[in-house]
Structures are given as structure tokens and as C-alpha cells.
Ligand SMILES: Cc1cc2nc3c(=O)[nH]c(=O)nc-3n(C[C@H](O)[C@H](O)[C@H](O)COP(=O)(O)O)c2cc1C
């Protein structure tokens with residue numbers, strides 16, 4: 001997939017493309033539906049134009065929107081696996097937020113050879129949402145671009161959206177988040193060193209650093225999930241695991257950290273790039289009086305996880 005960084009406006013490019021526009025945070029089921037529609041009627045190459053950095057972070061400084069369901073690197077891998085061939089990455093800035101529909105069409109779309117444009121029905125861009133699906137369709141029609149506006153995909157109770165997935169994660173409702181994502185919520189990161197306490201407790205854990213801090217953090221708690229590691233013959237393998245996500249009030253209490261204890265595993269994973277997949281919340285995190293009480297509870301967590309995996313793996 002070709003990655004095109006757009007700092008002001010895209011450079012002229014005459015390659016015919018079918019273009020899908022959106023933030024695509026999470027690459028959830030709604031996004032997948034847009035991409036599938038674009039693929040079905042594809043003319044030229046399949047391209048995505050996406051804005052990174054959430055408007056609520058850039059414009060209102062809402063810290064929780066600094067984090068993503070899929071940071072850029074993760075988003076690119078998911079989009080490529082779905083057949084996207086070109087990716088226009090627009091850095092969302094205050095200036096870009098004030099763009100009008102006319103300017104967007106003239107400055108961003110007219111430079112490209114867009115055969116077909118695919119957007120979701122809730123598409124909004126520019127100051128006060130001045131560019132919505134209807135205005136954009138009309139302006140594109142004027143310059144001969146066909147626009148497909150795709151109705152929003154509904155979940156059983158509400159519309160599928162990155163915002164509701166964020167809420168579910170914040171509440172520890174992993175299954176609901178995964179249902180809307182159409183995949184398991186995954187956090188990528190590098191295995192970093194901690195306090196080397198885990199091994200003495202009988203529960204060594206990989207501690208996630210690096211890009212893990214760019215993800216929306218699930219509610220503090222203990223989860224069942226999987227750790228994806230790279231084996232010696234360079235294959236990816238997903239191993240059953242218990243995840244501790246949170247502030248570890250017994251030993252720290254200040255810094256949010258995602259850790260994974262892999263069941264029936266021993267080996268050195270320091271420095272590896274891994275993915276941690278969340279499946280189910282087991283319990284909230286607790287502050288224990290002493291480490292023996294923490295160990296006793298982790299023992300119970302391990303038994304719970306063994307039962308869970310026995311059920312799902314048999
Ligand atoms: C299954 C499991 C459950 C955990 N539950 C808690 C908890 O309820 N409260 C807490 O403070 N820390 C909890 N932790 C985090 C441990 O305190 C942490 O893994 C341990 O201190 C080792 O730290 P280290 O990775 O820096 O060596 C849990 C860890 C695991 C693996």
C-alpha cells in the first residue's frame with residue numbers, strides 16, 4: 001500500500017481511484033462495510049483519505065481523544081489487509097478543521113482522478129460540519145465525480161461508531177466493543193522491563209510499552225485474552241493469557257499499564273513487538289494489603305482462565 005502524507009493539499013495525480021473518506025478509527029464493522037461497497041464497484045485503485053488526530057483532541061484538548069482505537073500504524077495494516085492500495089494521510093489541524101465543502105472539493109479532490117467517492121451517511125467535515133454528505137455529493141456531482149453515500153450500519157441497539165466503542169472500553173464492556181469492531185480489541189506494543197516482581201510472585205508478565213500508550217485504555221481490571229507473539233520460525237501465534245490493565249494499586253497506583261501473563265508459557269519476550277487481544281473482563285482491579293493476598297487472587301484468576309480456555313478451546 002502506498003502511503004501519501006498530505007501536509008497542505010494532495011499533489012496532482014492522474015491515477016484513477018475509487019476513494020473512501022473517513023477517520024476510520026478502529027476500522028470497525030461500519031468502516032468495513034464502506035470498504036466492501038467501494039471494492040464491489042471499484043474503478044481504478046482503491047484509495048482511502050483519512051484524518052489522524054481526533055478533532056476533539058485538536059480543537060477542544062479532550063485528553064481521552066489523544067488516544068486511538070487504532071493508532072496510524074495499526075490502521076494501515078488493517079486497511080491494507082482489506083485491499084486498500086493508496087492511503088492519503090491528512091494531518092488534522094485547526095486550519096484543516098475550518099475548511100469549507102467547496103475548498104475541500106477544489107483543493108483536495110480536484111487534484112486527484114476520483115472515479116467514485118464513497119462516504120458514510122454521517123460524513124461531516126469542516127467548520128460546523130459545513131461539508132456533510134449531501135453538500136459534498138452535490139459539489140462532486142458538479143465536477144463529474146459519482147458519490148455513493150452508504151447508510152450507517154446499525155448494531156442491535158445503537159449505531160456502530162468509534163465513539164460507542166470507546167464508551168464500551170471505558171466501561172469494561174469488551175464483548176460489546178468487540179461486537180461493534182467485528183474483531184477483538186487489540187493493543188500493540190513492545191515488551192519492556194518492569195520491576196521484575198512478577199516472576200517472584202509466580203506470575204511473570206509482559207509489560208507493554210511503545211505505541212501501547214497511544215491506544216484507548218480499557219477500564220482498569222483483569223481480563224481474559226490472548227498474546228500474539230512471533231515464534232522462532234517467524235510465525236505469529238496467539239497464546240491464551242490473563243491481562244492486567246490498570247494502575248496496579250497494590251504495587252504502584254499511579255501509572256496505567258497493560259500486562260499479560262501467558263498461561264503455560266516460559267520464555268524471554270523482552271524487546272518483542274506483540275499484540276494483546278481483549279476478550280472478557282474477569283474482575284475489577286483491587287488493592288491488596290500484602291503480596292500474599294495478591295498472589296492468592298491471581299491463583300483464582302488463573303483457575304478461572306483455565307476453565308474459560310478449556311471451554312473455548314475444546
Ligand atoms: C492475573 C493478574 C491479576 C492482577 N491483579 C491485580 C490487582 O487486582 N491489583 C493490583 O494492584 N495488581 C494486580 N496485578 C498486577 C501485579 O501487581 C503485577 O503484575 C506485579 O506487581 C508484577 O509487576 P512487574 O510486571 O512490574 O514485575 C495483576 C496481575 C496479574 C497477572
Ligand SMILES: Nc1ncnc2c1ncn2[C@@H]1O[C@H](COP(=O)(O)OP(=O)(O)O)[C@@H](O)[C@H]1O
Pocket residue numbers: 191192193194195196197198199200203204205206207260261262263264265266267268269270
Ligand atoms: N508466562 C509468561 N507470561 C509472560 N511473560 C513471561 C512468561 N514467562 C516468562 N516471561 C518473561 O518474563 C518477563 C516478565 O517477568 P517479570 O518478573 O514480570 O518482570 P518485569 O515485569 O520486570 O518485566 C516477560 O517480559 C517475559 O519475557
